[in-house]
Amino acid sequence: MKSSSDTLVFEEHESVVRSYCRKFPAVFSTAKNAILEDEHGREYIDFLSGAGSLNYGHNDPMIRGKIVEYILRDGITHSLDFHTSAKKRFLLAFDEVILKPRGYNYRLQFTGPTGTNAVEAALKLARKVTGRRNVVAFTDAFHGMTLGSLAASARQSKRAVAGVSLPDVVRMPYDGYFGEGVSTLDFIEAMLFRTGSGVDIPAAFILETVQAEGGVNVASSQWLRGLANMARKYGVLLIVDDIQAGCGRTGTFFSFERAGIEPDLVCLAKSISGYGLPMSLVLIRPDLDRWEPGEHNGTFRGNNLAFEAATSALDYWRDRSFSHGVAFKSRIIVDHLNAIRAAAPAHVRGIRGAGFIQGLVFDDPRIAAHVSAAAFGEGLIVELCGPTENVIKILPPLTIEPIVLKQGLTRLSTAVSNVLHASLECVPDPVSCSA
Ligand SMILES: Cc1ncc(COP(=O)(O)O)c(C=O)c1O
Known part of the structure; x- marks a missing residue:
């Protein structure tokens, strides 16, 4: 992680055990549903969702109202x-x-x-x-x-x-x-x-x-x-x-x-x-x-x-409409991932998942790492998983608006094509000079 005046305080005072913040080195300050905002007002689409802790997004207004009211009445x-x-x-x-x-x-x-x-x-x-x-x-x-x-x-x-x-x-x-x-x-x-x-x-x-x-x-x-x-x-x-x-x-x-x-x-x-x-x-x-x-x-x-x-x-x-919405939006994810795969069959080994947890599987973990980093550059937070960290794990909030979901997926496509384009220009060890 590059040092900047923004992150210096964490480097000086927080244990080196910290991990996610190294890959996503912003200082986040506010959030709403699937959008996080950093201290400079830059927005990021969240495809990590607190590693699955934010299925209903950040600061869901219905839930927030209930807990604020609960606090206020002691x-x-x-x-x-x-x-x-x-x-x-x-x-x-x-x-x-x-x-x-x-x-x-x-x-x-x-x-x-x-x-x-x-x-x-x-x-x-x-x-x-x-x-x-x-x-x-x-x-x-x-x-x-x-x-x-x-x-x-x-x-x-x-x-x-x-x-x-x-x-x-x-x-x-x-x-x-x-x-x-x-x-x-x-x-x-x-x-x-x-x-x-x-x-x-x-x-x-x-x-x-x-x-x-x-x-x-x-x-x-x-x-x-x-x-x-x-x-x-x-x-x-x-x-x-x-x-x-x-x-x-x-x-x-x-x-x-x-x-x-x-x-x-x-x-x-x-x-x-x-x-x-x-x-x-x-x-x-x-x-x-x-x-x-x-x-x-x-x-x-x-x-x-x-x-x-x-x-x-x-x-x-309380009714089935929530599940139906998740099923509808998960098809958007899968279609988009299929398109990414079709555009890069030599690198993307497969797509696997269920509902709102989907993995884009790369042959080379270095490419996957570069895609995650490039996605962050595009304003998308998306993590890696798997024993060799070769899988991009797509984990948006279930409540994400379809338009934001599509924007996030487009950012992912851009990241993949930028990384692969850079790697093509750099033979024989493509990844070492990409991103
Ligand atoms: C399947 C599963 N079990 C257990 C845990 C541990 O949860 P925690 O980090 O809250 O201890 C995790 C965390 O990622 C998990 O994914």
């Missing part, structure tokens, strides 16, 4: 896990708007406010209930940065700094890991359950139905059903980590609805509060809710501003 802000009116409203609305219409019966556990804490709670509970230590996690998975979640995550660069061993996780191949048309289910069943495999029966499978950080890998509905059936057959719990792919990201509230499966435990965070406020929870099949009081505690499990915001955000889900 509603409780912090409450450990006391009963509060704000929590009551959220519990009732979540049941009415999300669970009941889908025929789901879950208890809600509010965990510490990060996604990784919800994952830690789910893993702990699965181990406690089954009395087993092993958990199965998948290739290219990402579940968070605390030790239990990190043990379940696959990215080597993140695991390497744990400083301790990351035990009691068995890695299995995700859908498609051995290439198209090869189902990994038979392999998983043999490795886990055939006598003599040498692997202890696990407490749970933990998985994302769409691996976001892992490269926008979408598990097929058939694979998900197969895994859910295997879990049931062998008495293994199924944990879906819906922290990034949930809350409407794939077009339905839960990402697993398309497969018709019913996980035993579901982790939600990021967009559950609807406003970028910290809030996480685990949905627990009622008979598995076998915690002793306080066994998974935390000071910030009572973020009432987040409850208030989350209740308001559920209004988006």
Whole structure:
């Protein structure tokens, strides 16, 4: 990142661990839906959405109104896990708007406010209930940065700094890991359950139905059903980590609805509060809710501003028009990405995704990095993902206006063609002189 007078203060005072700000080195000050504005009044279209925490955009006016009103009438802000009116409203609305219409019966556990804490709670509970230590996690998975979640995550660069061993996780191949048309289910069943495999029966499978950080890998509905059936057959719990792919990201509230499966435990965070406020929870099949009081505690499990915001955000889900809008706009994204691919077949290996999480897959990670940087130059914030960071992850707010969506996609096309044009002029190591 180039130093400038704008960013000097962060370089001098903030830890070098900071990351996103290196790729997008502006100082942002205001935001509205999908538009961010920096201190100089420059606008950027947001195709990152707080890594999936802003599904309803920045500063949604409906949600903002509710939380401002709540603050002004001295509603409780912090409450450990006391009963509060704000929590009551959220519990009732979540049941009415999300669970009941889908025929789901879950208890809600509010965990510490990060996604990784919800994952830690789910893993702990699965181990406690089954009395087993092993958990199965998948290739290219990402579940968070605390030790239990990190043990379940696959990215080597993140695991390497744990400083301790990351035990009691068995890695299995995700859908498609051995290439198209090869189902990994038979392999998983043999490795886990055939006598003599040498692997202890696990407490749970933990998985994302769409691996976001892992490269926008979408598990097929058939694979998900197969895994859910295997879990049931062998008495293994199924944990879906819906922290990034949930809350409407794939077009339905839960990402697993398309497969018709019913996980035993579901982790939600990021967009559950609807406003970028910290809030996480685990949905627990009622008979598995076998915690002793306080066994998974935390000071910030009572973020009432987040409850208030989350209740308001559920209004988006009261009828089907929101999902329909997401489906309509996701076709705009896919059509546009197909056009980018058609214009650069030698570089773009494919497009994959579901709903409002789409990946543009490059052969060369260096090209992908240059495209992300060039997009920022065009006024578009779009991140990379995948084990080699060769995938551009398109993650706009679900509420983005179609015209802004198209502008963002046009900026992406410009970035791709500028990078590829520059690389053509520079042989034999094209990327080193582009962008
Ligand atoms: C699928 C998934 N699980 C867990 C996490 C961890 O969430 P947090 O960063 O809030 O701890 C993330 C974050 O990106 C995620 O994408």
